[in-house]
Amino acid sequence: MSLIHTEDVLLLAIVTLIGGYQLVSFAKLTGAARRKFKIVYPAVTGNPDFERVYRAQQNTLEFFPIFLCTMWVAGVYFHQIAAAGAGLVYLYGRNKYFSGYTVSVEGRLPGFRLSGKTLYAMLGMSVVGLTHAVLMEYLNINLKVKLLHMYYNKKY
Template identity: 45%
Template sequence: MHGVREEVAMLAAVTLFGVLLQAYFSWQVITARRRFRVAPPATTGPPEFERVFRAQANCTEYFPLFLAVLWVAGIFFHQGVAAACGLLYLGARYRYFHGYAVSAQGRLGPLYFGARVLWLLVALSALGLAFHFLPASLKTPLLRRLQWLVVMG
C-alpha cells in the first residue's frame, strides 16, 4: 500500500490545498454577507457583495472539473507535472477571486491564465490516456523515438 500512496501523494496534497482554498472562498462570502448585511438565502445586494459571491460560485463550479483532470493527468501522464499545474491553477483561482472582489475587470487576467492551465491538464489527461490504451507494439517504438528526440534536442 505504501507504493500506491507515493504514486498519488502530490495529487492528494494539491487536492487538500484546493479544498482548503474553497473553504477560504466560502468564508469570504460569509464575511461579505455580514459586512454588507445580506442575509441568506439572498444572493443579491451591493455590487461589492455580488462580486465576492460570484467569484466564490464560479470557483466552486469549476472545482470538480479541476479535480477530475488533475487526477487523470497525474495518474496517466505524470504526477509531478500534474501537481505543478494544479498549484498554478489554484494560484490563478486565488488571484481571480481577489481580483473579482475588487472589480469585475480584475478577474480577467487570472481567469484566462487559469483556463489555459485547466486546458493543459485536459490535454495531459488525454495524452496519458491515449498512451495507456495504445497497443504495446506501438508504445515501444514511440517511446524510443521520444527518447531519441529528448537526447538529440
C-alpha cells in the same frame, strides 16, 4: 495491469487538500462579505460588491470538479509532478481570480485566463496519458518507446 501506490498520488492528494482549503477560505470570505454588506440569507443580491464576492466563490465551486478530474487523470496517466505543479498554478490562478473579482469585474480576468489555460494544459496531459495507456493496454503499442526510437534514429 498496474497497481497505484500511495506515493504515486501523494502530490495530487496534497494539491487536492490545498484546493479544499482554498474553497473553505473563499466561503469564509463570502460569509464575511455577507455580514459586511448586510445581505441576509437566502438573498444573494442587493449589493454589487457582495455579488462580485459571491460570484467569485460560486464560479470557483463550479470549476472545482473539472479541476479535480483533469489534475487526477493527468497525474495518474501522464506524470504526477507535472499534474500537481499544474494544479498549484491553477489554484494560484483561482486565488488571483477571486481577489481580482472582489475589486472589479475586469479584475477577475487575469486569474480566470491563467486558471483556464492551466485546465487546458491538464486536459492535454490527460489525453496524452490516456491515449498512451489505451495503446499499451489494448494494442500493445508503447508510444513512448516509438517516439524515442524515432527521435534517436533520425539522420542528420
